[in-house]
Amino acid sequence: MTELTLKINGEDVTADVEPRLSLADFVRDHRRLTGTHLGCEHGVCGACTVLMNGEPVRSCITFAVAADGTEITTIEGFDDDDPMTMLRQAFHENHALQCGYCTPGMLVAARDIVTRLPDADEDRVRLELAGNLCRCTGYVGIVNAILSVIEKRQA
């Protein structure tokens, strides 16, 4: 077992975990933050995307112990975040979700796009989203939602 100290959604957390435990299993099974979803568990689908020190990471292929000393933000940690509030409303209005399973990871990735690339056009948004799979929507609503937030943030 390995001791681990980190911040999750602003809260200080200390835990003793197996070295093989993934960050995703840690936040889900140990912290009961079930908004982080597991779609493939091999780092392709992006459903498990969380922020580590402000940057998106795949929590399914990140060991929990590798998050020692970091700040993790899961989908549950964005209640007071302006870009995320705008994205949630835009996803709602653009029918950017159906079953909702990819949505938390999609939103975390989308927040990264709108904050890191304030001038991104549709092609760039689609390219940036290539690491997140959605089986339901055909991506049309997701791309439109992200573009609408980029436009609003430019105004």
Place this chain on the structure above:
Amino acid sequence: MADGGTGPGSDRQGIGERVLRKEDKRFLDGAGRYVSDIYLPRTLEAAIVRSPVAHAENLKISPPAGAEGRFFTAEDMAADGVQPIHVVSKFPGHKGSDYPHLATGKLRFVGESVAVCLADTRAAAEDLVAGAEIDFNALPPVVDMLAAVEPSAARVHDDWDDNVILDSRFDANAENVSAPVSVTRTFRMNRQAVNPLEGAAVLAEWDAREDRLVVYSASQIPHILKNALCECLGLRQNQVRVVAPDVGGGFGYKCVLLPEEIYIPWVAMQVKRPVRWIQDRREHLVTAANAREHHYSVTLHAQPDGTFVGLEADIIVDSGAYSVYPHSNILESTMAGRTLHGPYTFSAYKVRSRAVATNKPPIVPYRGVARPGICFALELAIDAMARELGREPYDLRMQNLVPPEKMPYTTITGGEFDSGDYPEALRRSADLIDVAAVRARQLEGEADGRLIGVGFGCYIEMTALQTSAAARAGLAAIPGYEQAHVRLTPDGGLEIGVGVQNHGQGMETTLAQVACEKFGLDIDMVSVRHGDTATSPYSTGTYASRSMVMAGGAIARTCDVLGENIRRIGAHLLQCGFDETTISGARVVGPSGDVSFAEVARVWHRNPEDLPADVDPAGVEVTSGFRPSPDKSPFSYATHAAIVAVDPELGHVEILDYVISEDCGTIVNPMIVDGQILGGALQGVGTALFEESCFDAEGQPLSSTFADYTMPGSTHLPNIRLDHLVNPSPLTEFGVKGLGEGGAIPPPATIANAVNDALREYGAEVSETPITPRRVRACVVAKS
């Protein structure tokens, strides 16, 4: 965010309105509750010992060390009297077979369940799996469906004469099938995986307070799963409750019974603790969610003027090793054989269709069921005929589509199209894609050396499978009258219970819109409950594009009955005659005043002393039902059209433009209709260009991760242009037709036809999905 606000500029929330989804908020907050999000105290995690080979006998299993009481095999289940899944068909000649929950003696595909290991964590359970030893005598596997029908093939089931599950003939005027112009082609739609982002998931416990087994499962069909649990485990119906909470996509995979849905609950009963099994992606890709895999040999016969005469085909469907409950292992082969004609007129039909068993996972229904394959085969044959006759593919289709004046139209195989204007869908899609501009561009050539092509795909989809058709097949789940219960709550709102299951379709919104349409109340006052056998009316569940037609119809009929009861109480409060009342804006309106639903509800629930003496004691909670009358299915249809650019040197295909002209009858919510079509279409693009579950000659799966199995992503399709025709169905409430599956049906045909149009100068034709660069290059090289 408003809870289910409406789109801009609209107060109405009934049929036809772009109402934003009521269910969005919890998903956007990360607060959806899927099976894997439910934690029960003392839960044990399951990991499964699975077959490493495709075909073997004399299976022997040695438990891992330290697994006493935490390791279970088929022997343990048999000792407890558990019955296997046994799905038969009424079709004469169908060969039956058991689907063992855990393997018994023989192994029939890689990944077949052999034993269950339990531990406090999944990782520890997987450690136990690694320590289990299994021994067997390997047998030659049956891997390819064409080889499977040869007399020399090994047999998947020892007690069968051959591997043919069912050999069906669909002949009509077969002696006149020939005509002066004929084209013959073979086509193959390869095996793929369904891949909802959430895989299968089961959590089960014997609940002592409820005194019954409670099974949480990511299921489209909770009531049918309950039936299966009762049948296999020997439990009474009142001893089982199935809950399908939030479900992360299904697309058909979750409308069949999985062995895990039986053995995980059984194991939970043995250890007297909750047990959960969460399928990982490798299990999903390898062991279970396989679909499609059709082979066609098609001959299309026509007059020199292009009039279609006869359709001949020999169809083989690789159904895998077992028959899935409740839809069986011949759903695809029989549907393919019966409806290969598509939306066209034929005067003669000679089709043979065989479902064959192989040492691969059983195929499951997947969005479109059989029709992506038949659309691919027929539409490619039509383009081959157009090239043979020197005709524009668009014109040849227009000449042969069933015209609107012939509706309702009885097909050559006895089906009935209820309504629609098929040529208009083709006409509009051709206008949108601008065939003439493509032809002009082709003459000019591309600066980058790529070749441009345009293709069409027309289809019909029988939606909301009718009672008689399911009964004729003898399915284990035959849909009858779909029911809804609707309760007027004490504050004048509605709680609606339905037995269908919402897993992304937006039914918590669209089904509520039906009640809004009937009563004019605010959608925030309407809740749709589903996915729990304890609280919903019996239903065969959500599949076959049936939920809006059937559950929507049931809510409409039930609201009609409830509305009368509300009016009776309202008439008493208004001191007027029942016949003088109407319902509008969630109020009972009489000649000299009106009274709100809230007031009627208050009197019934809270002040019953104010009710009339002769009030109907049935009150304001009603269950009623609906099915189309007569017992027929509404047909949706569409034409898809695409422009592609093909690189003949690299084999790469890029979709440049894609349009869809579709008719799903009356549109309940245009936003959700568009979402269903777009999502389905991208899945169809996956079938067309990317997705393939490959196996080697030993039956070993080669596509076991998303690195080996390409899922369509955000860069793979331009924004599709959608166009809607609205020809209401005469069979249904409001004229709706099923919608969920159609988008996935014609993209393989449409894209392949566009590729073949681009490759005309080479005389090359692709004939197999997915149309990978390697396959395109092979076609080009073969003709160069």
